[in-house]
């Protein structure tokens with residue numbers, strides 16, 4: 001079963017759509033998972049997803065189905081990612097944060113407020129609320145640069161990989177938050193300050209909530225409100241805004257390429273997954289490539305005027321549905337010695353199996369160097385790269401076998417030597433016994449005389 005949960009949301013018709021097409025819609029619901037959508041030429045497409053939220057759906061229902069399991073997972077140190085995708089005006093931001101982050105009518109609260117509330121509620125209900133620390137960071141990708149929205153002087157954050165935390169945004173400001181109100185206040189202040197119109201139009205922030213579950217566990221929860229996915233020419237943009245639109249388009253194209261590569265790989269054949277083609281795909285590498293529970297909300301307009309963009313969004317979602325991600329628990333031990341240990345639940349067993357075998361056969365230092373090399377090369381996040389690991393493992397195995405052979409030869413020589421020593425000892429023992437017997441016989445002869 002795929003760990004990528006893909007849902008579809010059809011927002012209500014807006015006033016422009018109502019004035020142009022009345023209440024006509026291109027979507028006909030079948031049930032909560034399937035619907036029929038017509039393109040501009042009235043061709044019908046029968047599609048199914050994990051859940052479909054039709055016009056008038058409650059924000060609370062979307063949260064419960066899509067995000068609640070991810071929030072619960074984050075508290076158990078399972079990384080989670082929630083992404084909204086769709087054309088401009090399709091309802092991505094509304095789904096993510098409702099009409100506004102703070103002072104929002106309870107019913108209209110979006111995923112962001114509900115995730116924050118859900119995290120703190122779960123923590124307060126837990127046996128030891130004090131063992132949790134929640135840190136928040138917020139970044140945006142602007143013109144292929146990652147910018148810290150809590151410290152605008154950090155406008156070119158580097159993306160790195162760590163064994164424990166996976167993809168990390170190096171040096172990003174982390175704000176420790178102790179309740180929902182504090183978190184939402186931080187998020188809303190930054191949003192108003194930094195998102196002027198042209199950026200707001202194309203760029204969205206991702207908030208990265210790091211949940212330190214316990215001293216030795218760490219969960220990461222990322223919410224990503226993507227930029228509009230429509231074709232650049234549809235935006236009517238010019239000049240700098242056109243350049244921004246093109247960059248966004250490239251990063252969404254890179255996201256599409258990553259998803260295509262992941263879902264079209266042939267078993268047993270290594271496939272290159274182009275995570276490094278854009279900052280967006282690099283940041284989402286964990287979420288897509290294996291160490292996360294991921295939910296994608298495909299936001300669409302139900303209007304016939306937007307059916308071609310809606311279909312393009314739905315095709316993207318249908319493709320993403322086939323990504324088989326894996327669940328990962330991050331574990332940090334021996335902080336004082338800065339020694340990281342990762343514990344895996346159900347997956348990436350191949351990697352762990354190979355590493356375990358390498359550990360048996362190589363020195364700890366060699367294994368560590370090999371791991372570092374693979375992390376640097378991005379191999380650890382590419383499930384298809386297991387073949388490369390297998391090749392490395394075979395190489396190590398053959399070297400180990402020949403060193404075993406040499407050891408067996410040495411051992412045989414030692415055994416031969418010991419056999420010879422044993423025979424010599426036996427012979428001298430026999431000689432001693434004979435001598436002793438001879439002496440005894442002589443002594444008894446003397447006594448008889």
Ligand SMILES: Nc1ncnc2c1ncn2[C@@H]1O[C@H](COP(=O)(O)OP(=O)(O)OP(=O)(O)O)[C@@H](O)[C@H]1O
Nearest residue numbers: 011012087088089090091092093094095201227228
């Ligand atoms: N589920 C919904 N219920 C009511 N109104 C909605 C819903 N979704 C979106 N809207 C309205 O539609 C408009 C556009 O939505 P929104 O800003 O969320 O789009 P978007 O996909 O984030 O677009 P952009 O890429 O431009 O940010 C807003 O005025 C919003 O209030």
